[in-house]
Amino acid sequence: MGDVRRGRRLAATLAAAALLFGTAACGADSDSADSGDPNALEVWTRSNPDSAATYDRVFAAFTKKTGIKIDYQPVVNFDQQLQSRASTKDLPDVMINDTALMGSYQHQGLLKPIDPASISGHGQIDAKTWSSTVGLDGRHYGVPYSRQAMTLMVRKDWREKLGLPQPKTWQDMLALAKAFATRDPDGDGKKDTYGMVAPGSAQNGYVAWWGASYLWQGGAKIIEPDGKGGYRPVMDSAAAVRTVSWMKDNLFCGDKNVVQPGALTAVTSTATNFQDGNAGMYLTGPYNIVTFDGTLGKDKFEVLPAPAGPAGPDVLAEGENVYFGAKTGKDEQEKALAAFLVSPEGQKLAMTGKNQPVVRIPVNTTLDAAKVHDDPRWSVVQKAYREASEQFPNAPDFAPIKQDTADSLNALFTYCGSDVGAGLKELDDTLAGDLKDQDLMP
Numbered sequence: 001m002g003d004v005r006r007g008r009r010l011a012a013t014l015a016a017a018a019l020l021f022g023t024a025a026c027g028a029d030s031d032s033a034d035s036g037d038p039n040a041l042e043v044w045t046r047s048n049p050d051s052a053a054t055y056d057r058v059f060a061a062f063t064k065k066t067g068i069k070i071d072y073q074p075v076v077n078f079d080q081q082l083q084s085r086a087s088t089k090d091l092p093d094v095m096i097n098d099t100a101l102m103g104s105y106q107h108q109g110l111l112k113p114i115d116p117a118s119i120s121g122h123g124q125i126d127a128k129t130w131s132s133t134v135g136l137d138g139r140h141y142g143v144p145y146s147r148q149a150m151t152l153m154v155r156k157d158w159r160e161k162l163g164l165p166q167p168k169t170w171q172d173m174l175a176l177a178k179a180f181a182t183r184d185p186d187g188d189g190k191k192d193t194y195g196m197v198a199p200g201s202a203q204n205g206y207v208a209w210w211g212a213s214y215l216w217q218g219g220a221k222i223i224e225p226d227g228k229g230g231y232r233p234v235m236d237s238a239a240a241v242r243t244v245s246w247m248k249d250n251l252f253c254g255d256k257n258v259v260q261p262g263a264l265t266a267v268t269s270t271a272t273n274f275q276d277g278n279a280g281m282y283l284t285g286p287y288n289i290v291t292f293d294g295t296l297g298k299d300k301f302e303v304l305p306a307p308a309g310p311a312g313p314d315v316l317a318e319g320e321n322v323y324f325g326a327k328t329g330k331d332e333q334e335k336a337l338a339a340f341l342v343s344p345e346g347q348k349l350a351m352t353g354k355n356q357p358v359v360r361i362p363v364n365t366t367l368d369a370a371k372v373h374d375d376p377r378w379s380v381v382q383k384a385y386r387e388a389s390e391q392f393p394n395a396p397d398f399a400p401i402k403q404d405t406a407d408s409l410n411a412l413f414t415y416c417g418s419d420v421g422a423g424l425k426e427l428d429d430t431l432a433g434d435l436k437d438q439d440l441m442p
Contacts, residue, residue: 218243
């Protein structure tokens with residue numbers, strides 16, 4: 001397994017090097033750097049049609065306010081299309097995409113550094129949120145735009161029917177999951193309900209993304225700073241072994257139907273059991289609130305803080321940043337757009353309307369998510385982000401690290417007789433290779 005991972009790491013490194021070579025000329029000397037309307041910005045987001053409709057409203061308001069036109073491109077296969085554009089030395093002016101991609105983009109030379117002080121209203125974004133845009137060289141490479149944190153969605157009607165309390169600890173959550181799986185909470189007389197939803201596939205790193213909250217709650221980390229400007233892997237720690245063993249033994253290899261069938265091959269697009277009405281819990285992002293309101297009805301489920309593990313209730317935090325493509329000529333227009341996007345006006349527009357909101361928790365600290373969304377459930381999400389959350393390390397290129405972690409976790413959960421300690425020691429060796437490939441570990 002280690003050789004396979006190593007081969008993929010080397011392939012990814014070569015691809016990054018090729019992309020870096022292709023984008024090295026994306027600057028003032030690029031043929032396309034000064035092409036087109038000088039008062040227009042090409043902006044990309046990773047969006048489906050529903051969220052793209054929200055962005056359309058936001059960008060229309062910006063153009064009306066400033067006169068700067070937006071050539072908006074909602075892109076589903078964002079990274080594939082971005083690599084294609086990079087190879088032609090013509091990057092978009094502005095990109096809005098995941099915070100966890102910043103290290104990868106910066107490593108490949110796709111981004112311009114940003115001085116926070118140059119963005120009007122920068123002081124309304126707190127230091128914790130700004131810190132997530134700092135690269136390995138200490139400079140900022142993004143403007144925070146939206147943030148979110150995982151919460152536990154629970155079938156309130158099922159829980160109350162069974163007379164069980166809201167879960168506060170892992171033990172509570174496991175007891176509730178078992179009850180949902182065995183006590184016929186939907187009352188149809190059939191054994192057709194499941195305790196919780198788990199998108200446990202290794203594809204695109206899903207099980208590492210979903211499982212990260214449990215790692216944090218168990219006191220584990222994947223990598224950590226070494227105090228010398230680099231990083232070290234720490235997935236063979238005692239806390240990680242305990243946490244991964246608990247997940248394996250109780251969620252995937254324990255009582256039947258605690259998680260949905262096929263959990264270890266499920267991604268978020270196929271892990272639909274909660275909204276389909278046959279699973280009782282889902283640790284997931286707040287973007288699903290709108291989805292579940294439409295499929296289940298908001299009276300059927302509740303949004304709760306994640307139950308605490310041995311080290312506390314911390315969950316995975318994530319979100320999107322505004323990135324400036326590594327080319328020159330439109331700096332002032334780009335800064336104007338970023339300032340609008342993080343302003344109270346821009347943030348409210350992105351949080352409201354009939355389509356999917358593209359800002360979940362506002363980065364602008366003058367705003368309250370529950371008031372803007374007119375929904376008290378969002379206060380649970382905002383409190384989780386502010387007080388009990390941790391993001392993936394974003395300065396390194398985290399993509400291979402997340403993928404290797406997902407491969408290892410998925411294998412350990414698939415083979416119930418697996419040795420967790422040995423598997424995580426092998427993972428640590430693989431992660432060390434990932435970090436060495438990025439010159440982040442001796």
